[in-house]
Amino acid sequence: MTRPDTVWVLGDQLNRGIASLEHAEPGVTRILMVESAAKLASKRFHRQRLHLVVTAMRRFADELRNAGFEVDYRRADSLAVGLAAHRREHAPERVRLMEPMSWSMLHAARGLDVELIRSNQFLCHYEDFAEWAQGRNRLVMEDFYRWQRRRLGYLMDGDEPAGGTWNYDAANREPPPAGGIDRPPRPTTRRDDLDEEVLAALPDSSFGAEPDGTWATSRRAALARLRFFIDELLPGFGPYQDAILVDDWAMGHSLLSPYLNLGLLTPDEVCDAAEEAYRDGRAPIESVEGFIRQIIGWREYVWGLYWLEMPDYARRNALGADRPLPPLFTTGATGMRCVADALASVEAHGYAHHIQRLMVFGNLALLAGVVPQDVVEWMWASFVDGAEWVMVPNVLGMALYADGGLMATKPYAAGGNYLNKMSDACGGCRFDPKRRTGDDACPFTTLYWDFLDRNQDALAGNHRLARQLAAARRLGNLDEVRRRADEVLDLLDAGRL
Ligand SMILES: Cc1cc2nc3c(=O)[nH]c(=O)nc-3n(C[C@H](O)[C@H](O)[C@H](O)COP(=O)(O)OP(=O)(O)OC[C@H]3O[C@@H](n4cnc5c(N)ncnc54)[C@H](O)[C@@H]3O)c2cc1C
The missing domain is CATH 3.40.50.620 (HUPs)
Structure with a gap:
């Protein structure tokens, strides 16, 4: 036998x-x-x-x-x-x-x-990505995304993109509306004996709030979360994708990444459901295209890039950043309201939405010159959806420019003015986003100019940044900015910012 x-x-x-x-x-x-x-x-x-x-x-x-x-x-x-x-x-x-x-x-x-x-967990296996990448000068996400659209047939009317346009990103960058956004409450799951048994045996080293039922732990419950997103949130997913509201930890985001990453949901069923909503007239093209682009575009692109560039990718540090992870990332204690708010969301839910990951945590770490691998470790351990394949390209590549521009055409560096435009956090903050110097200057603003100043040589060849680098060279009070930046970095290291 x-x-x-x-x-x-x-x-x-x-x-x-x-x-x-x-x-x-x-x-x-x-x-x-x-x-x-x-x-x-x-x-x-x-x-x-x-x-x-x-x-x-x-x-x-x-x-x-x-x-x-x-x-x-x-x-x-x-x-x-x-x-x-x-x-x-x-x-x-x-x-x-x-x-x-x-x-x-x-x-x-x-x-x-x-x-x-051979894995079937992604719509584009990494060997197929490598074939797509072969012979290209630049691995541009938009090119990959259009290749995926054509190949997989999502949002295609014959050979043309549905709605006549490939990418509706320009319609998806609205600042948050004053007064917030009304949305139905998210579904939650009540804990059962298995949840309690698992919780009782977790290692002492773990941190963060107890689960409140937000995250589904079975395929059935994950499918219900998908249905909720498609019916209730997808129609409004587009416009405020890049916005931050302090009283709205998840905004209109799907919260589907942990299920996709663990296999509880598959990328094709998620995209099928979104496309169906568009074809039935239940969700507009701007939102559906924006969402499907995240899955068959960004998600599959970072997956392919990871396999193409590993194992060296995880060690890169193109800007030579050498500051250890500042204490505020683990204590949550800071007077910067946008940072404190995003850290509170991580503590409460193990989650921060994309723009908090990129423009709050990532931006702060980039401007302060934090060791990229330290940031990867912190995010990997802190987020419910963390995994090496998704962290390395997103953190090292997209947020910290540690791959020298393989993934992002320029560093995602921004001062307080950007955060003031895209969030409501500056209103109640003790720092002023418009000020570069002085005790109440927004640390993002001070560090932004200092970052450009410090990296003039390293970024000199980047044409997309030429205007900002020139503006930094022309600053009247550059010495004062440098002095304040030193103070800010000392306070950051001491956990007193
Ligand atoms: C610094 C940084 C760290 C990140 N860390 C993670 C991580 O640990 N795990 C993770 O899954 N994603 C990560 N991302 C990507 C993205 O921010 C998250 O997938 C998203 O915030 C998850 O929330 P959501 O499901 O509500 O996303 P939504 O905004 O609803 O987007 C829909 C889906 O698109 C996919 N997606 C969108 N952008 C990306 C991207 N850049 N890379 C991969 N998938 C993407 C996700 O599967 C997500 O569920 C990170 C991005 C940055 C810039």
């Missing part, structure tokens, strides 16, 4: 449609899942992230058991220890594993004598 095969399912492969389960049959295939203590304790993770991953894994194991599979769910010191124990107990003929999401895990898996199955 032949011994059953094992399919090993990782914690971010939680979907019946994954390629390794394609030919799996109850009674013939045994499933292995390993909860690794080493992974859970490898960083100071947010409690809600750990809770989400572990609970979702256990619920997926139950889903497979209910479908008739035998599931060997192990808690082990590490993934390799769990696999070895499984092999000793069940002696499978072979162990099949779908390609892991991270570079290091893929390389580790190659040494574990497992049969690797």
Whole structure:
């Protein structure tokens, strides 16, 4: 009699449609899942992230058991220890594993004598991305996105883009409306015995508020979150995508990234639902195009870039930034209202929306010259949707320009005026976004000019920044700006800003 095969399912492969389960049959295939203590304790993770991953894994194991599979769910010191124990107990003929999401895990898996199955978790496999990238001078996201649109057929009317335009980004950068935006309350899930069991066993090192039901931990609940987004938020998703309101932690964002990243939702079903809403006249093209671009454009682009550039990508530091992560990132204590507000959202939900990640946290770290790898570590541990493949290009590449312009054509550096335009945080802040010098000058404004001054040589060849670099050279009070910047950086290092 032949011994059953094992399919090993990782914690971010939680979907019946994954390629390794394609030919799996109850009674013939045994499933292995390993909860690794080493992974859970490898960083100071947010409690809600750990809770989400572990609970979702256990619920997926139950889903497979209910479908008739035998599931060997192990808690082990590490993934390799769990696999070895499984092999000793069940002696499978072979162990099949779908390609892991991270570079290091893929390389580790190659040494574990497992049969690797090509991943189907993205619409563009990284080998296909590499083929697309071959021979191009620049890997421009918009080019990739249009290639994906044509290839996948999303929002296409024959050979033409639906609505006549490829990209509605210009319509999606409205400043926040005075008085906020009315939206229906988000769905939440009540905690059950499994949630409590998982929470009680989380490592002591974890931080952050207890889960309040915001994050779904099963596919069924994730599908309900998708439905809510499509019906209630997608129609208004477009215009305020880049805006920040201090009393609105999620704005109109979908909050779907953790489900996509863990496999609870798939990118095609999410895009199908959005396109259907457009075709049925339930959501305008500006919003639907903007949303689908995030998924088949940005998300798949950073995935492809990660694989193309690893392992070197994770080590890059093009601007030679050498400041350790300032204490405010872990204490949450700062007088800068936009930063304090975004940190409060991370504490409460393990989440900050895109523009807070990029223009508040990323911008502050860029302007202050924080070591890119420190920022990656902090975000990876702090966000519910963190993972290496998505953090490295977004943090190192997009936010910190540490890849020297591979991903972003110029650094996303901005002073207080930008934040004042795109958020309502400056109103109640003790700092003045218009001032460059003096005790009440907005640190973003001071550091913005100081950043341009400090990086004149490093950024000299960047034509998109030429005007700003020239403006910095012409500043009448440059010495005063430099002096204030030194004070600001000292206060930042001391946790007193
Ligand atoms: C500095 C920085 C750090 C980030 N860290 C993460 C992270 O840890 N995990 C993560 O999934 N995304 C990350 N992103 C990308 C993006 O900010 C998040 O995907 C998004 O904020 C998640 O919230 P949402 O689901 O409400 O997004 P929405 O605004 O509703 O967007 C819809 C979906 O588009 C996808 N998406 C949009 N932009 C990107 C992008 N640049 N990269 C990848 N996917 C994208 C996500 O899947 C998201 O769910 C980061 C971006 C920056 C600039």
